[in-house]
Amino acid sequence: MELTPAELTVLGLIIERPRHGYDLEQAIEERGIRQWTDIGFSSIYYLLSKLEKRGLVRVPEAPAAAKSRRVFQATDEGREAAARNALALIGELRPVPHPVLVGIANLPLLGEREYVQALRARLAQIAERIAAIRAAQRAQAPLPAPAREVFSYSLSLLEAERSWLAERAQVPDGGQDRLQEDL
Structure with a gap:
């Protein structure tokens, strides 16, 4: 079932x-x-x-x-x-729909500056989410094993996205060629 x-x-x-x-x-x-x-x-x-x-x-x-x-x-x-x-x-690995991928798939609709601004805005939100999760984690300590694993996995995913966003958000204005090559 x-x-x-x-x-x-x-x-x-x-x-x-x-x-x-x-x-x-x-x-x-x-x-x-x-x-x-x-x-x-x-x-x-x-x-x-x-x-x-x-x-x-x-x-x-x-x-x-x-x-x-x-x-x-x-x-x-x-x-x-x-x-x-x-x-x-x-x-089991299952596909998880991620709305950010739909936005990225429509990148041709955006200018480079808009894209970088959106990445930076998302990066700031990710940083806030990481801080909130860490605060929740501290507030509930000591944590049972399942909660520790949920926090650990969630933070790992957010840290990976933060790293990717930080790299992408550093694309300088006029760097459209580099951006297109990376895509």
Whole structure:
């Protein structure tokens, strides 16, 4: 049974410990999970409902409570599906759409100066994102192994992009020939 990244993220948080929807939102916010997944606050209950219908999470019998305070637990099937999907996502190289590539593919529409300005703007944003991730990492120390790996991988990707952008953003005005050769 294939899980979307959002489903696997929510299921993984429930596997860590039983949680209700608001608790999931807090964990997602505190850990900066929205930096690398597309889980909106409004989609948490939708995802919980889907996981429950598929038998991957359950709510133990309890006195009637408000829906928002239903505490979800992972089922054995949920744990197995999460493990299989996590292994597949880690071990299989999958194409990831990257909007910056669409912009670069349309480079002929831009002048060199515009392109360099856009690269420099992106470079500044990358630097801000790196600083924010490092601050979140420090704020949550000591980190469990999965969180350390997420931070490490995220920072490595951002550092690689920062390096590429820094090299490209140094193209001097009038260096269109060099830019075209590199492309």
